[in-house]
Structures are given as C-alpha cells and as structure tokens.
Amino acid sequence: MNTGASNPVVLEDVQIKLVKPxxxxxGRVVLNELCMNGKSAxxxxxxxxxxxxxxxxxxFRPGQSFGVIPPGKDDNGKPHKVRLYSLASPSWGEDGGGTVISTTPKRLMGEFFxxxxxxxxxxxxxxxGVCSNYLCDLKPGDEVLLSGPNGKRFQLPADYxxxxxxxxxxxxxxxPFRGMLMELxxxxxxxxxxxxxxxxxSPYTTDLLYHDLFERLAAEHSNFHYHTAISREPRGMGRGGLYVDVLLEERLDSFGVLLASPRTLIYVCGLAGMQLGLFGMLAxxxxxSNYCTRSVALADTDPADWDAPAIKRGIKPTARCMLEVY
Ligand SMILES: Cc1cc2nc3c(=O)[nH]c(=O)nc-3n(C[C@H](O)[C@H](O)[C@H](O)COP(=O)(O)OP(=O)(O)OC[C@H]3O[C@@H](n4cnc5c(N)ncnc54)[C@H](O)[C@@H]3O)c2cc1C
Known part of the structure; x- marks a missing residue:
C-alpha cells in the first residue's frame, strides 16, 4: 500500500576515512559513564x-561510526584490529564545536562453546571481548587510538x-539515534x-539506554514519540514479551498511517537480523514495497510462509530503509 509518490531521498556528501586505522x-577520554536505566546484568x-x-x-555526521584500535596483540601475536563504534553525538559533538565525540560501548562477555x-x-x-571491555574500563584523560569517519549510507537526508x-x-x-534525534x-x-x-x-526495562534523554525530548517535542519494546518481561494477560516488530504490528492502527506515508523513512540499527521480523511484518x-524489494523467488509467495533465511536471501532494502546491523 502506498499513498502517493515518495519524496526522493537525497543524502549529503559526508567525509569518510580521513584517518586510517x-x-x-x-583521542582523550573526557567522560565514561553508565547510560543504562538502572541496575542491569x-x-x-x-x-x-x-x-x-x-x-x-x-x-562527523550522526549515523557514521569511528574506529578504535585497542592496545595489545591478538592470539597470533599481531596488533589488535580496529573495531567500529557508532557515533552517538550530533554533528556539533558533545561540546557544541564538534571536537568531543561519543559512542555507546557494551561490554562483550560470553561463554565459549x-x-x-x-x-x-x-x-x-x-x-x-577485547575492545568493548577496553572502552568500558577507560578513565577520563586516557588516550585512545581512533580512526574514521566511517559510513556514508546510514544517515539523515539532506532535507530534514x-x-x-x-x-x-x-x-x-x-x-546513532541519540545523535540523529539531537540533530533533528x-x-x-x-x-x-x-x-x-x-x-x-531491550530485554529488560533496566537495559534501556539514554532513557531519561528520550523521555525528556518526548515531553518537550509533541512531534517526537518514544516507544519501548521489552522482550523478557511478561506483559500480563498471557501475553509474551514485546519485540520491536511485534510492537509495530500490535499498534498498526497508528503506525500503519506512518508506514504508508510517502514521507516516511525507516532506520534500523542493532542486532544483526532485526530487519527480518520487520520486513516480514511489512509484507x-x-x-x-516502499521499504524493500522482493526477489523473483518471493514475488508470488505468501509472506506468512516466509522464514528468516528466505527473507535474508530475497528481500533488499530500498533507499527509504537504512540498515546498520552488527
Ligand atoms: C558499524 C558498526 C557500529 C558499531 N557500533 C557499536 C556500538 O555503538 N557499541 C557497541 O558496543 N558495539 C558496536 N559495534 C560492535 C563493535 O564493533 C565490536 O564488534 C564489539 O564491541 C565487540 O568487540 P570486542 O573487541 O569487544 O569483541 P571481540 O574480542 O572482537 O570478540 C568478538 C566476537 O568474537 C568471539 N570471541 C571472542 N573471544 C572469544 C573466545 N575466547 N572464545 C570464543 N569466542 C570468542 C565472540 O563470538 C565475539 O562475539 C559496532 C559494529 C559496527 C560494524
């Protein structure tokens, strides 16, 4: 369903790879503080x-990322490779002048299988994880090796x-949405x-990030709406946890209008594979049709029959759907 010709999506020319890994x-650490919504695992x-x-x-422009080169060597005795982290600030940075940039590192810890x-x-x-733990342990004044900027496709349009x-x-x-929302x-x-x-x-309410900022922005701007989908907390009345695509589907009365509008752009960032549920739900x-194209193999099939591998193989985002998954 489409309610008219969509506005062309024109992206700005952004600078990339000015500093190679x-x-x-x-870069010098200015601040390193928790940004969760309470005590969390x-x-x-x-x-x-x-x-x-x-x-x-x-x-930098919001939506871009930068490289961090952690100190030390890997198991083969080679210097650690660069890891990318999304910019969390607007184009004017954390300081108003674009000279203090930010990101949102999560400690990676796991069990070997x-x-x-x-x-x-x-x-x-x-x-x-090497780099995420290095970042999470940094103190103000610490020096860090940085590269970038990286990425030119996941960004706001030139005409907001x-x-x-x-x-x-x-x-x-x-x-990136912290930076984009501040920018907008x-x-x-x-x-x-x-x-x-x-x-x-997020899995639990306590894992929501920058929650206070988004609540404040929503209170200050009637055109900004902040929704949370908590996947591992029961919602009562026999309903399971809420995932992002399930929330959109449950509230299609209002999101349907937004999704059918020719003005709308979708941006998806986070866990690899989160677009699969979204594309299946849209189909x-x-x-x-506004946000993705179907391969010939999927063209005449019923979306209710699609599984994750079929969506991965057969669905490609259009210019109105920007993906940054990792
Ligand atoms: C564009 C982009 C933006 C990103 N933005 C962010 C961001 O904003 N915030 C963020 O936190 N991350 C972000 N990431 C992810 C980030 O780049 C790193 O991948 C992440 O922090 C993990 O790096 P690490 O060095 O801590 O883990 P690594 O040490 O590189 O480990 C990575 C993987 O290796 C495996 N592994 C490592 N050690 C072992 C072991 N001993 N046994 C078995 N398996 C092992 C695990 O499967 C693990 O998942 C982004 C990635 C991309 C591509």
Whole structure:
C-alpha cells in the first residue's frame, strides 16, 4: 500500500576515512559513564573523546561510526584490529564545536562453546571481548587510538523536513539515534517539525539506554514519540514479551498511517537480523514495497510462509530503509 509518490531521498556528501586505522590519531577520554536505566546484568557506557587538533574534529555526521584500535596483540601475536563504534553525538559533538565525540560501548562477555572437531568439548571458559571491555574500563584523560569517519549510507537526508522518521533500535543500536534525534530536535536552526518515532527494544526495562534523554525530548517535542519494546518481561494477560516488530504490528492502527506515508523513512540499527521480523511484518500487511524489494523467488509467495533465511536471501532494502546491523 502506498499513498502517493515518495519524496526522493537525497543524502549529503559526508567525509569518510580521513584517518586510517594504520595511522590513527589520539583521542582523550573526557567522560565514561553508565547510560543504562538502572541496575542491569548488562553493562553499557556513554564514552566521550576529545579529538581536537586531529583531522576528525568537526567532520562527523550522526549515523557514521569511528574506529578504535585497542592496545595489545591478538592470539597470533599481531596488533589488535580496529573495531567500529557508532557515533552517538550530533554533528556539533558533545561540546557544541564538534571536537568531543561519543559512542555507546557494551561490554562483550560470553561463554565459549566448542564448535569444531579441534575444540575441547569440555571447554566452556568465559571470554571477554577485547575492545568493548577496553572502552568500558577507560578513565577520563586516557588516550585512545581512533580512526574514521566511517559510513556514508546510514544517515539523515539532506532535507530534514521533507521526511518523517521511524527509528528502530535494539541495544547499542540506539547510539546513532541519540545523535540523529539531537540533530533533528536541538539543532541551531530550531527543532524539525517532522513526525519522529523511536522504538527502542531491550530485554529488560533496566537495559534501556539514554532513557531519561528520550523521555525528556518526548515531553518537550509533541512531534517526537518514544516507544519501548521489552522482550523478557511478561506483559500480563498471557501475553509474551514485546519485540520491536511485534510492537509495530500490535499498534498498526497508528503506525500503519506512518508506514504508508510517502514521507516516511525507516532506520534500523542493532542486532544483526532485526530487519527480518520487520520486513516480514511489512509484507504481511502489504506495506513493504516502499521499504524493500522482493526477489523473483518471493514475488508470488505468501509472506506468512516466509522464514528468516528466505527473507535474508530475497528481500533488499530500498533507499527509504537504512540498515546498520552488527
Ligand atoms: C558499524 C558498526 C557500529 C558499531 N557500533 C557499536 C556500538 O555503538 N557499541 C557497541 O558496543 N558495539 C558496536 N559495534 C560492535 C563493535 O564493533 C565490536 O564488534 C564489539 O564491541 C565487540 O568487540 P570486542 O573487541 O569487544 O569483541 P571481540 O574480542 O572482537 O570478540 C568478538 C566476537 O568474537 C568471539 N570471541 C571472542 N573471544 C572469544 C573466545 N575466547 N572464545 C570464543 N569466542 C570468542 C565472540 O563470538 C565475539 O562475539 C559496532 C559494529 C559496527 C560494524
């Protein structure tokens, strides 16, 4: 279903790869503080870096990411490779001048699962992700090797007011939306009046990130709507947890209008695979043609029969749907 010709999606030319990981610059930690909504089993920080005097200063646009090169060597004795982290700030940074940038690192910790014949079947040691733990442990004043900017496709359109926005996040996928929302609502030219919806998915209420900021923005701007989808807390009356795509489907009375509008852009950031539920849901309600194309193999099939591999193989996003999943 489509209610008219869509507004063309024009993206700005952004600067990329000014600083290569092979010749990184030094950023200095300004702040490193928890950004969760209470006591949680996960551990996520809001980390800011002063990049003044480097080619990174003043160059970022929300939606881009930057590289962090952790110190030390990997198991093969080689220097650790660069890891990417989404920018969480608007184009004017955390300081107003674009010289302090931020991101949202989550400690990666897990249990080793033997998978190959060479693995010891009794080995279930715990491992710590290299760079995420390095970032989470940093103190103000610490020096960090940085590269970037990275990415030119996942960004706001050049003409903000020509579009409405549906931002869908899980976990640290919220980082770019913090920057984009600040850009849209707190810019020097005044708040953009477009309809803006953010749906934040997390396992527990305590895992919501930047929750206070989004509540405050929603209270201050009647065109900004903040929704949370909590997947592991029962909702009563026999209903299970709420996932991002399930929330959209349950509230299609209001989201259906937004999704059918030719002005709307969808942005998806977070867990790899979160777009699969979204595309399946859009197709079941005949709302997919604006945001994705179906392969020939899927063209005449019933979306109710699609499974995740079929969606992965056969559905491609259009210019009106931006994906950043990892
Ligand atoms: C564009 C982009 C933006 C991103 N933005 C963010 C962001 O804003 N915030 C964020 O937190 N992350 C973000 N990431 C992910 C980030 O780049 C890293 O992948 C993440 O932080 C993990 O890195 P690490 O060095 O801690 O883990 P690594 O040490 O690189 O481990 C990564 C994987 O290796 C495996 N592994 C590691 N050690 C072991 C072991 N001993 N035994 C078995 N398996 C093991 C695990 O499967 C693990 O998932 C982003 C990624 C991309 C591509």
């Amino acid at each position: 092979s010749a990184p610059v030094i 996960s551990y996520v920080k809001h980390t800011t870096f002063d990049v003044s005097g480097t080619p990174l200063a003043g160059t 033997p998978q190959t014949a060479r693995d010891d079947p009794s080995d279930h040691h715990l491992f710590r 007011v020509a579009h409405d926005y549906l931002f869908l996040a899980t976990g640290t996928g919220i980082a 609502l707190q810019g020097p030219g005044g708040a953009c009046g477009s309809e803006i919806h953010l749906v934040m998915g 079941r309600h005949d709302l997919d």
